[in-house]
Each structure stands twice: as structure tokens, then as C-alpha cells.
Amino acid sequence: MKNSFLFISLFLFFACSTDQQPVEIQVNPPDSIIPEKQMVLILADVHIIEAALVIERNRGIDAAPHAAFYYAGLFKKFRISRKCYQQNLEYYRDDPEVFLKLYEKVIRELTEREKNFVKSDSP
Helix, strand or coil: HHHHHHHHHHHHHHHHHCCCCCCCCCCCCCCCCCHHHHHHHHHHHHHHHHHHHHHHCCCCCCHHHHHHHHHHHHHHHHHCCHHHHHHHHHHHCCCCCHHHHHHHHHHHHHHHHHHHHHHCCCC
């Protein structure tokens, strides 16, 4: 179920494109580039946060206060600001091939975490 949600989300993300010719937009590198390995870990955590927020919304819980709390924890954990995260996300998204490879690593990271979670949860 968790993997299905992730794959559906990624599919929708990449499927939402227009038939217009792409416009070349040059995104300048952010002041401080987050290394790819760290960005993978950050994005994996982002998807876990978003999944938790979806669960809360589905249960009728106002997830907005929790979102701020979760993201504040994420930024503190990785010692980055929201602005730094957003700039780096735009930077990596600017090159679709790099972004796709990055997300392949994110999926592997989440799959590995799920395996470890299932192992530690079983008797």
C-alpha cells in the first residue's frame, strides 16, 4: 500500500505535463548545494511526512499544525532552511534526467527503510 501510494504520486507528478514546447529556464545553483546523497535522505523523509499528513487528513485531523512541526524537525535534522530545501529542489528538478535518477535512489531508500521496519516489527 505504501509503495503503491509513492508510485502513484510519482506517476502523477511526471504525468502532469503540457503538450507545449518546453521553455529552457536556467536555474542558478543555490548558495549551498545539498549533496545528492543527503538530498535523497531528505526527500525520503519528506515522503514519509507527506504520507503521515495524508493519513491524518483521512482521519479528519487538521494536519496543518502537524505539517509545520514535522517540517521544522526535518529542517533541523538536516541543518537546512526551508528556503535552502526549496532552492535545491528547484535546482535538481531543472535537469529531468538527474531528478529521475535522484528519485530512483529515493525509492530504493524508502524500500530499504520499509524492509528494516518490517524486520524490526516482526516477532
